[in-house]
Amino acid sequence: MRGILRLRWNPALLVGGILTTLLIATALISLFWTPESPTRVRIALRLKAPLEAGLLGTDHFGRDVTSLLMVGAWNSLAIAWPAVLLGAAIGTAIGCAAAAWKGVADEIAMRVSDVVFAFPAVLSAIMIGALVGSGPLAAVLAIAVFNIPVFARVTRGVALQVWTLDYIAAARALGKHPLRITWEDVIPNIAGALIVQVTIQLALAILTEAGLSYLGLGVRPPNPSWGRMLSDAQTYLSQAPHLAIAPGVAIALSVLGLNLLGDGLRDALDPTLRGRDVPV
Amino acid sequence: MSKRFLAAALLFSVSLAPAYAAKTSLVVGMPIEPPGLDPTIAAPVAIREVTWANLYEGLVRIDRNGKVQPMLAKSWEVAPDGLTYTFRLQTGVKFHDGSAFDSADVKFAFDRARAPNSTNAQKQILAPIEAIETPDPATVVIKLKETSGNFLTYLGWGDAVIVAPETAENNKANPVGTGPFKFKSWTRGDRVELTRNPDYWQKEKTKLETVTFRFISDPQAQVAALRAGDLDAFPNLSAPELFSEFQKDARFKAVAGNTEGEIVAGMNSAKKPFDDPRVRRALMHAVDRKSLVEGAYSGFGQPIGSFFSPNHPAFVDMTAVIPYDPAKAKALLAEAGHGGGLSITIKTPQMAYASRSAELLSAMLAEAGVELKIIPTEFPAKWIEEVFRGKDYDMTIVAHAEPLDMDIFARDNYYFNYKNDKFKALIADAAKTTDEKARFAKYAEAQKILAEDVPALFLFQLPKLGVWNAKLNGLWENSPVPSNDVTEVTWSE
Numbered sequence: 001m002r003g004i005l006r007l008r009w010n011p012a013l014l015v016g017g018i019l020t021t022l023l024i025a026t027a028l029i030s031l032f033w034t035p036e037s038p039t040r041v042r043i044a045l046r047l048k049a050p051l052e053a054g055l056l057g058t059d060h061f062g063r064d065v066t067s068l069l070m071v072g073a074w075n076s077l078a079i080a081w082p083a084v085l086l087g088a089a090i091g092t093a094i095g096c097a098a099a100a101w102k103g104v105a106d107e108i109a110m111r112v113s114d115v116v117f118a119f120p121a122v123l124s125a126i127m128i129g130a131l132v133g134s135g136p137l138a139a140v141l142a143i144a145v146f147n148i149p150v151f152a153r154v155t156r157g158v159a160l161q162v163w164t165l166d167y168i169a170a171a172r173a174l175g176k177h178p179l180r181i182t183w184e185d186v187i188p189n190i191a192g193a194l195i196v197q198v199t200i201q202l203a204l205a206i207l208t209e210a211g212l213s214y215l216g217l218g219v220r221p222p223n224p225s226w227g228r229m230l231s232d233a234q235t236y237l238s239q240a241p242h243l244a245i246a247p248g249v250a251i252a253l254s255v256l257g258l259n260l261l262g263d264g265l266r267d268a269l270d271p272t273l274r275g276r277d278v279p280v
Numbered sequence: 281m282s283k284r285f286l287a288a289a290l291l292f293s294v295s296l297a298p299a300y301a302a303k304t305s306l307v308v309g310m311p312i313e314p315p316g317l318d319p320t321i322a323a324p325v326a327i328r329e330v331t332w333a334n335l336y337e338g339l340v341r342i343d344r345n346g347k348v349q350p351m352l353a354k355s356w357e358v359a360p361d362g363l364t365y366t367f368r369l370q371t372g373v374k375f376h377d378g379s380a381f382d383s384a385d386v387k388f389a390f391d392r393a394r395a396p397n398s399t400n401a402q403k404q405i406l407a408p409i410e411a412i413e414t415p416d417p418a419t420v421v422i423k424l425k426e427t428s429g430n431f432l433t434y435l436g437w438g439d440a441v442i443v444a445p446e447t448a449e450n451n452k453a454n455p456v457g458t459g460p461f462k463f464k465s466w467t468r469g470d471r472v473e474l475t476r477n478p479d480y481w482q483k484e485k486t487k488l489e490t491v492t493f494r495f496i497s498d499p500q501a502q503v504a505a506l507r508a509g510d511l512d513a514f515p516n517l518s519a520p521e522l523f524s525e526f527q528k529d530a531r532f533k534a535v536a537g538n539t540e541g542e543i544v545a546g547m548n549s550a551k552k553p554f555d556d557p558r559v560r561r562a563l564m565h566a567v568d569r570k571s572l573v574e575g576a577y578s579g580f581g582q583p584i585g586s587f588f589s590p591n592h593p594a595f596v597d598m599t600a601v602i603p604y605d606p607a608k609a610k611a612l613l614a615e616a617g618h619g620g621g622l623s624i625t626i627k628t629p630q631m632a633y634a635s636r637s638a639e640l641l642s643a644m645l646a647e648a649g650v651e652l653k654i655i656p657t658e659f660p661a662k663w664i665e666e667v668f669r670g671k672d673y674d675m676t677i678v679a680h681a682e683p684l685d686m687d688i689f690a691r692d693n694y695y696f697n698y699k700n701d702k703f704k705a706l707i708a709d710a711a712k713t714t715d716e717k718a719r720f721a722k723y724a725e726a727q728k729i730l731a732e733d734v735p736a737l738f739l740f741q742l743p744k745l746g747v748w749n750a751k752l753n754g755l756w757e758n759s760p761v762p763s764n765d766v767t768e769v770t771w772s773e
Contacts, residue, residue, distance in 0.1 A: 039642075039643060039646070040643070041571075041575065041639075041640060041643035041644070043568075043571040043574045043575050046574070046575065060521070060575065060636075061575045061636075061639065061640060061643070062575075134656060135656075216630055216656055220654060220655075220656065221635065221638075221639050221642075221654050221656075222639050222642055222643065222654065234500065235499050235500065235519040235521050235522055235632075236521050237500075238522075238525065239521065239525075
């Protein structure tokens with residue numbers, strides 16, 4: 001708690017923090033309560049406008065859009081979080097190794113990253129879907145795969161800087177093993193940069209999950225997903241625009257919130273920017 | 281005052297002056313591009329929708345009401361035993377390459393279609409043929425091994441059109457028939473263009489000079505192209521939810537007709553619990569077909585209680601045999617030993633009608649205590665492999681588009697794994713019955729058997745949602761055969 005209070009608060013951090021808290025809170029509440037069951041079909045109430053039936057109206061099956069959005073928030077995070085954490089864990093390990101041993105190991109790690117980087121998440125999702133069957137697992141793996149090179153590069157970049165510092169040189173001179181140096185001295189120093197990257201990648205992961213579900217590669221029906229809500233809404237655009245606006249705004253606000261949070265955290269945590277606060 | 285009036289009158293008459301002649305071109309939109317242009321070697325409906333009656337003609341044709349009409353055969357006699365058909369052919373008919381049409385072409389076309397190595401999609405329709413004789417160029421005599429009640433109807437299908445020996449090999453890419461339109465060009469992924477055949481044997485019948493088929497899969501793009509006037513007609517719009525807007529728009533004519541496609545949720549009768557007819561009946565009782573049509577197809581499409589097209593004169597409405605009754609569904613499930621609930625899966629193709637129907641089925645079955653899990657299964661490749669060939673499924677959902685295809689429930693080894701000897705014998709019997717009234721009575725009985733035994737959940741008839749320019753006349757409202765017959769299309773002023 002003291003750590004949070006010690007942060008240098010800035011507008012991006014504040015707005016991003018609020019939006020992200022709202023997102024997480026909505027997702028958590030949906031586990032216990034939604035205004036209606038999100039799978040309850042009421043044909044008599046189909047395509048009702050907002051406030052005509054429920055806060056945000058109903059979809060083409062008469063399901064409550066508010067409830068669908070809430071459970072969609074949970075599904076979105078339930079795919080994005082594990083995917084980003086998995087990608088971050090593997091990517092960080094590779095980046096640290098590359099920075100610690102340099103040379104051939106570094107070269108191989110970075111070129112492999114380049115190759116993986118060249119595959120868009122949608123393409124890897126289709127390939128992984130063919131292997132494990134399309135569905136939430138394929139989506140998590142695909143987003144994780146596409147996060148590995150991102151974290152490998154970021155980690156390598158900041159870790160290389162840390163490795164040039166005097167106290168690391170001292171530790172090496174004392175014969176400390178590179179693994180221990182990485183664990184005890186490098187990682188605590190780059191944690192800030194990684195946390196920032198995780199928030200930004202979460203935003204991208206939510207967007208990618210929506211994209212995959214839009215294409216039918218993510219969460220399975222009738223389990224709601226923002227991406228599929230958008231794709232379902234497409235042909236109803238002229239009759240019931242709220243069906244597209246609701247998930248669209250939800251995705252936009254979530255991505256915006258996480259990006260602002262990432263920016264704000266970077267400003268608050270990045271040691272290289274600290275000097276800016278010192279009055280000239 | 282009078283000057284101004286004169287000026288106004290003049291202006292008015294000027295604006296009327298180009299009393300233009302009726303348009304003679306037609307651009308038709310289709311959701312799916314055909315893989316080739318030879319209906320005698322492959323199944324896809326899109327092939328027939330471009331070529332049937334426009335490029336190719338058969339001995340007979342099916343008209344817009346589903347009736348058999350003379351075409352290349354101007355008349356025929358059937359011997360009293362029903363085994364010999366003698367066709368008198370039209371004379372003076374030419375193929376598009378200039379060669380003459382005669383009885384040898386008929387023999388060639390049918391022999392090619394029924395040959396052992398032929399890939400004709402409906403080979404069974406020509407299977408009863410024993411021999412084809414050509415006593416003279418204008419006469420064909422077909423001898424059958426056994427009677428075939430629908431033989432003439434079958435000869436009107438795209439699978440039995442007449443092709444010439446000189447050109448048949450290349451028909452897939454460069455079609456040559458006897459129809460009122462000739463093939464002009466095919467831009468892959470975009471359009472097929474046809475032009476008027478100046479040597480057509482019924483020249484006065486067709487008014488159009490050019491016909492273009494454009495392929496647009498995205499429903500929004502279909503609507504936009506119609507609105508922009510890039511298309512004159514879309515005989516089968518993909519998105520029912522967009523159709524109602526055209527019904528309100530005076531510039532368009534919007535007609536909801538029937539196709540031959542029945543949407544059914546097939547069940548694997550060889551697998552537990554579907555081997556128990558009580559379970560199948562219980563699931564049918566749990567389905568509110570009317571709500572399903574409303575939710576999945578915006579209310580267009582006729583609910584069906586058996587497997588027979590409402591376009592056919594022998595159709596009987598069977599929806600009342602197993603009506604929507606959730607309480608009865610629960611009771612039947614309990615009786616079959618599934619009172620504690622049931623969990624099954626449905627392999628669902630990506631088409632909107634299928635995935636929407638599956639979601640609704642899942643919600644409806646849940647009310648009866650059945651958990652229906654949806655497994656998205658890509659169509660056609662994965663679906664054919666897993667469901668159609670592999671028979672590795674509980675339940676699935678797809679539209680069966682062929683006309684008169686009730687016999688699929690009598691086929692051994694078909695994906696339903698359904699076995700009913702009584703039904704099988706009845707269908708075999710109906711196929712051989714030449715007396716129309718007796719045959720139709722047998723079809724009615726067969727419909728009843730399926731309705732009571734429910735080898736598949738019978739949901740609704742896929743509608744044909746046609747939209748075209750209000751000035752366009754002569755397009756078909758229903759499709760008793762898969763086709764876009766434009767031979768009688770005209771523009772009013």
